[in-house]
Amino acid sequence: MGLLSLLTSNPTAFVIIALALVLSLAVHEFAHAFVADRLGDPTPRRYGRVTLNPLKHLDPFGTLLLLLAGFGFAKPVPINPNNLGRWGTLWVAAAGPISNILIALLAAGLLAVLPPTDLGFQVLLYVLSINIVLAVFNLIPIPLLDGSRILGALVPSLGRSLAQFEAMPFSFLIVMAFIFLAQEPIGVLIGNVRSFVLGLVGFR
Template identity: 80%
Template sequence: MLLSLLSTSPVAFVIVAAALVLSLTVHEFAHAWTADRLGDPTPRRFGRVTLNPVRHLDPFGTLLLLIAGFGFARPVPINPNNLGRWGTLWVSAAGPISNLLIALLAGLLLRFLPYSDFTAAVLLTILSTNIVLAVFNLIPIPLLDGSRILGALVPSLGRSLAQFEAQPFSFVIVMLFILIAQRPIGNIIGSVQRWVLGAVGI
C-alpha cells in the first residue's frame, strides 16, 4: 500500500504520490476543459477549469489513495443538456485520453532524455500510473467514464446506467466488481503498457 512506502522508501512515496495527484488532476481538468470548450459553463461555474489539484481532489478518495494505492477525484459536474449526446461522449472520453497522452509523453521522455535511475523511476511511475487510470476509467460500468461513453453510444442503456449510479449501493457494487476482475483488468493494463512502450520505441 502507498502509506507503507513512507517508512520504507520516502523518495518512492513522494514520486508515486506526486504522479497520482498529477494524473488525477489532469484527468479531471480534461473533462472540465472539454465541457467548457463545447459550450457547457457548469465546470467553470464550479471552478473546475483549472490545474489546481485542490479543486479536483476528493478527501475520501485521497485517503483511499494513501491507504489502498488507488482512489478517485471529485467528478466534474456537467450539464448533458448543454452538450448533447456526442458532446457528452467527448467530455467523458477526455479524461482517459489525457492519461494516455501523458503516458506517451512520459515514454518519449524516457527514450530521449539522458538516462539516470531517478529519471527512469519517475517517468515509469508516471507512465504506468496514467495507463492504469486510462484503462480503469474506460471500464463500461457505472461511476466510471466508460459507462458514460457507452451511455452516449446507446442512449437507452445510458438511462439505465444513470439510474443505477443514483442508487446508494452502486459504489460498493462497483468496488466489488473491480476486486473480482483484478486479473483481467491487470492483463489489459499490461497489454496497453507494452503497446505504449512499443509505440515510443522502447
C-alpha cells in the same frame, strides 16, 4: 497494496508516485471540465473545476483509499448532459483518458532522449506507467467510470439504463464493492496493457 507501504521501503519512490498520481488525476479531471466548458456547459466552471489546482479535484476519501488500498478516485466533474447532447457528453467522458494518454506519450518521448541513470528518467517512467494505468482503468465500461459514459453515449438505450443505475442511492457503494472484489482480474487486465505499451516504447 497501497502507497503507504512504500513510505518505509522506498520513501523517494513514494513521493514521486504520489506527486505523479496527484498531478495526473488533476489533469484528468481538468480535461473533463475544460471540454465541457468549451462545449457550452457552464456547470464545471460554476463549481470551480476548470482549473489544474489539484485541491479542487482530489476527494479526501478517494485519496485515502488510494494510499491504503492501492485504488481510489478524484471528485467527479459535475456536468449537465442537457447542455452537451449525446456527442458532447461522449467527448467530455473521453477527455479524461485522452489526457492521460497524451501525458504518457509525452513522457515516452522524453524518455527516449534521457540517459537511464538520470533521476528525471525514473520520474518519467513512473509518470508513463501511472498514466497508462489511469487511462486503461477509466476506459473500463463500469458504471461511474468514463468507459461507461462513452459506451452510454454510443448506445443511448444502455446510457439511459446506466444513468438510472447511477441515480440509485447506493450505486457508488455497489460499484466500489465490485471494483474491490474484481481487483484481481482488473489488475491483470491493466497490467497486461501496461506491459504491452511499455514494451512498444522499449521499456518493461
